[in-house]
Amino acid sequence: MSSALVDDGATETCDAIDPVTAYRARDFLFCSSHHTLHARGCLINAQSNRPASPDVLDAQATTLFEKARRRGQSNPIIVGALPFDVSQPAHLYVPEYWRRSAAPDAAERQALVRTPVALTVSESALYPRPQGYREGVKRALQAMAEGRVDKIVLSRTLEINASTRVDLPPLMKRLIGVNPHGYSFALPLTPDQPDGAPPHAFIGASPELLVKKEGTRVVVNPLAGSIPRHRDTAEDQQRAEELAVSEKDLHEHKVVIDAILEALTPYCSSMTVPEGPSVISTDTLWHLSTTITGELRDPAVSSLALAAAMHPTPAVCGHPRREAYRDINAIESFHRGHFGGAVGWCDSDGNGEWSVAIRCADVHDTHVRLYAGAGLVPGSDPQKELIETGTKLRTMLNAMGLEHLDTV
Ligand SMILES: C=C(O[C@H]1C=CC=C(C(=O)O)[C@@H]1O)C(=O)O
Numbered sequence: 093m094s095s096a097l098v099d100d101g102a103t104e105t106c107d108a109i110d111p112v113t114a115y116r117a118r119d120f121l122f123c124s125s126h127h128t129l130h131a132r133g134c135l136i137n138a139q140s141n142r143p144a145s146p147d148v149l150d151a152q153a154t155t156l157f158e159k160a161r162r163r164g165q166s167n168p169i170i171v172g173a174l175p176f177d178v179s180q181p182a183h184l185y186v187p188e189y190w191r192r193s194a195a196p197d198a199a200e201r202q203a204l205v206r207t208p209v210a211l212t213v214s215e216s217a218l219y220p221r222p223q224g225y226r227e228g229v230k231r232a233l234q235a236m237a238e239g240r241v242d243k244i245v246l247s248r249t250l251e252i253n254a255s256t257r258v259d260l261p262p263l264m265k266r267l268i269g270v271n272p273h274g275y276s277f278a279l280p281l282t283p284d285q286p287d288g289a290p291p292h293a294f295i296g297a298s299p300e301l302l303v304k305k306e307g308t309r310v311v312v313n314p315l316a317g318s319i320p321r322h323r324d325t326a327e328d329q330q331r332a333e334e335l336a337v338s339e340k341d342l343h344e345h346k347v348v349i350d351a352i353l354e355a356l357t358p359y360c361s362s363m364t365v366p367e368g369p370s371v372i373s374t375d376t377l378w379h380l381s382t383t384i385t386g387e388l389r390d391p392a393v394s395s396l397a398l399a400a401a402m403h404p405t406p407a408v409c410g411h412p413r414r415e416a417y418r419d420i421n422a423i424e425s426f427h428r429g430h431f432g433g434a435v436g437w438c439d440s441d442g443n444g445e446w447s448v449a450i451r452c453a454d455v456h457d458t459h460v461r462l463y464a465g466a467g468l469v470p471g472s473d474p475q476k477e478l479i480e481t482g483t484k485l486r487t488m489l490n491a492m493g494l495e496h497l498d499t500v
Pocket of ligand 1 (some may be wrong): 245315317450451463464466468484
């Protein structure tokens, strides 16, 4: 992996080693199919109690960049996450040091996949239990039948207690190796904690790009509509073909595209939108996917502001947003935190990349909480949605070497 040190007025460098190898439990890592961004240390922590709304985030970003310049950084960036619930504050900070380099190539990823991850489970529990999740799906379908909402994304968790502290670096290597087309991330939740403190991080391997902004160009890649993959190649291919013409999934996808176009239109002078979705694959699922590109009217608008303008999309919340949000809160009895939010980075020219925070987990010392959700529309089947969310949990489980754990 080649790496170039960015001139950031940094106090600490580690550019001799590639970023994935250099990654430590308190670092930020964001690896797409093209680039790896690695950041270390926390120069300024935003520590705000204000909601993660576009205006608040814009003002916060301006203040953070000004402070970072006064502290001697010539090229600062902000890294962090938006929560699912935008009435809560975002978790943003300016790292002391960062660099961006080429993503691992195919051979390097193959080597990463072989990284041993030693994790022994002492306890694990699905929450809600499968029957509880199916009942939740039925309640969501009832809300749709009453005409209040047309889409709700309902999620569940898998709680794991390991017998020893979770070792994040090998886990991140595995995640990056197994997910070459996605966005693998590790966000320290207490980036300024002392050395040796237990890891506290939000990690994942999301297939979905909320937004990427580079100069005047903006790219979004919403996903919605899924089917689990199959070990048998012919059956696997048939499932992809089924998904491409599934009316229920095409509708589920269109709800997301319409909302994203509505949110992006005020920012763009032109947009290129394909006629229909294509089918893409992750290690465990097929998804309907649409890549939309646009030219920004104002190149100064930041990737953070664009992310906040679209978030939460109906790929993680539903439609209409407010009603879907209310139903999610009534049905789900756990706090999503950053799950269903966005993780990424933004530089002082506004360039940056934010992925939708799915296929992810909170890690705190020996405890791991995995999350997975599924988009529900009229016609969704509770058992199929249970299986779909169970398959989504597998992205993290496979990376953790816990393929044997039951998810349904
Ligand atoms: C909410 C999740 O996935 C979203 C993204 C892609 C496909 C989805 C679906 O088909 O339901 C979801 O909208 C998740 O993985 O937890």
